[in-house]
Amino acid sequence: MIVISNPTAIANEINTIHALFEHGLELFHVRKPDFSEKEMKAFVAAIGLKYRSKLVLHSQHQLAxxxxxxxxxxxxxxxxxxxxxxxxxxxxxxxxxxxxxxxIEAFNDLRIFFQYAFLSPVFASISKSNYQSNIDLLEAIQNRTNHQTKLVALGGIEAENIQKTLAAGFDDFALLGTIWNAENPIKNFELCQQIVLSY
Known part of the structure; x- marks a missing residue:
C-alpha cells in the first residue's frame, strides 16, 4: 500500500506520516511540487532516517x-x-x-526501467474536484499487455472500492485524498489495510 503526500502543507503532517509508517505503510511518495531544495531537505529530515528507505521523491531528484x-x-x-x-x-x-x-496504452508502452506506474484517475478524485477519467479504467486494464511493471491504481481510492479495484486486475493502489482529506487519516488507513489483509 502506497500513500502520496498532500501537495501543500497539512496540520500535524510529519506526525501523521510517522503514524502511517508505524501502522505498516510500505512506501511514502513525497509529492511537494513547490518545494525548494532547502524545503525538501528539511521535510525529509523531519521524517527522519528510520523511514528513509521507504521514501519516494517526486521532485528535486538531484538531492536523492x-x-x-x-x-x-x-x-x-x-x-x-x-x-x-x-x-x-x-x-x-x-x-x-x-x-x-x-x-492503459501508455502503460503498455512503458520501458522496463520502471518498477511500477500509477494509472489515474480510476475513480473520481477525492482531493481534486471535478477530476475523473472519461473512460472506465477498470474496464480498460483488461487490455493490459505489460506484466513486467506493476500497475498501481490512483484516484478516488478508498475503503469502499479497494476490493473492486484489486479484483479488476490492479497490482496495488495508492491513497491520497482518503488520507489527507479525512478527519482521522490513520483510521482510514487502517480500514484500507484491513480490506487488503482480508482480500
Missing part, C-alpha cells in the same frame, strides 16, 4: 543521493523528456523508478 533516497518518481511530462540513458544509469545504480500514466 545526498539524502540517502533510492526511489524516484517521474510525472508523465518528465518521463517523456528524460533520456533513456539516464534511466539506464539509475537502474545501474539500483535506484527504483516509478511513473504516472493516464491510459
Amino acid at each position: 543521493e545526498d539524502l540517502g533516497i533510492n526511489r524516484l518518481h517521474f510525472s508523465e511530462k518528465t518521463r517523456k523528456q528524460i533520456d533513456p540513458e539516464t534511466l539506464y544509469h539509475y537502474n545501474e545504480k539500483r535506484i527504483h523508478l516509478s511513473t504516472s500514466i493516464h491510459t
